[in-house]
Amino acid sequence: MRIISVNVGRAVPAEWAGDVGRTAIDKKAAGGRVAVHGNGLEGDERADVAHHGHPDQAVYAYAREDHDWWQAQLGRDLHDGAFGENLTTSGADLTGALIGERWRVGTAVLEVTAPRVPCATFRGWMGEKGWVKRFTQAGRPGAYFRVIEEGELGAGDAIEVLDRPAASVTIGEAFAAYHGDQDALRRLLAYQGHGEKWDKIAERVLKS
Template sequence: MASVLSVNVGRPQDAAWAGLGYTSMDKRGVDGPVRVHRNGLVGDVVSDTKHHGGPDQAVYVFAREDLDLWGERLGARLRNGHFSENLTTEGIDVNGAEVGERWRIGTAEVEVCHVRTPCNDFKNWMGVTGHDNKAWVKRFALEARPGPYLRVLQEGVVRAGDEIEVVHRPGHGLTVSTLFRALNLDHSLRPLFDVPEILAALGAEGRAKIEEYVAATV
C-alpha cells in the first residue's frame, strides 16, 4: 500500500553555509495531524521565498526507496526528511507519477505540478550533515529522480501512516522524471510538454520554460 511514512516540517535556522545565512532545510518528522493549506504545511516555514514555496511548490515529496538508494551510494542511513522533503513516502513511484496526477492523502487532495531542482544550498546541506557533497548537484541531477512538488487542490489534514490514493492519472505518460530531464538535462524534450492539458497542470516556472523553448524553436 502506498503511504506516508513521515510528515516533516522545518523552521529557519542560522547557517553560514546557506546563501541567505539561514535555511529551513533541516526538516523533522512530527507526530499527529498536520494541516495542509494552499501554500504548504502548517509549521513549515520557507526561508528562501524567492526560489521556493508558494502554491506550485506547496508540498515536496521524496520516496523512502530513493533515500535508501542514495544511502547505499553514500554509505549511510538517511533519515526521513533528510532531503528536506515534507512527505516521505513508501510504496509509490513518485518519479513515475504524471504531471497533473492527483492524490488523496488524509483529507487533502494534491496534484503533481513541478520538480525539485538541486541547488548550492542542497549541496552544502549534504556536506554539513556528514555526507560526501562533491559534485552533489550533478550526481543528484543525473539520476533524474528528484521527487515532485505538489499543488494543494483541497486543503485538509495529513499524518504519518495515511494512505496515498491516486484518484486521477491523466494518461499522457509524461512523468516527473521526464519533466526534470526536459527542464535540466535535455531541452529537446521540452516540446513534449507543449500540450494544453500538461501546460495547465505545470507550475508557472516550468510552464514558462516550456513555452519559451517551444516559441524559440518554431
C-alpha cells in the first residue's frame, strides 16, 4: 500500500459552488515533500470551512483503483486529485478501513474518521447527471482522516497500518450509517473513538 500522489488546491470562483461561490476541489499533484499540519496539508485551501474545516476532515484520501472504476463508468479520464482528495492511494482498501484505524505515512500519523458524503459542490464540479445519487449508490466514498502526529509525506511513501480497532466499523458501514442504517450507526456509536460528528448524525438517523 502506498501513496501515488499528494494533491493540493487553491480556492477559485465557481458559479456552481453554492452560497460560498468558491471551491478548491480541483486538487493537483504537489511536488516533493508536503508538510502535514493539524488542519491539513501545506498549500491546500478549503473554501467552505463551515462544512470542510473540521480537524476530523483534515486529510481526504481516495483510491486510484476506485478512480479507475469510475473512469470506466463515466467514460472520461480522472486525474489523481479529481475528487478533491489530498492523497491518492494504491493497494489500500479505503472502504474497508476502520473508523479509528491509524496510518503512518511518511513521518505523519493519520486516523480514519469518516467517509466522504457527496455535496452540491462535488455535484457541480463533476457535472454528471444524478451524481450525488450515483456516488452514494456506488459505495466508494473514500476516507477522511484527522492528524494525530504532524510530519511530512510525499508520493511513493508506503502506508503502514499502525492500529485497527477491533470494536469499530468500516468506512463502508459508516457510509451506510450516515444514510440511515441504524444497526451500523449503533455499532459505530459503541466505539468510544467515534468522534462528535457521529453523535449529531445519530440525532437525525435514530429519530427516523
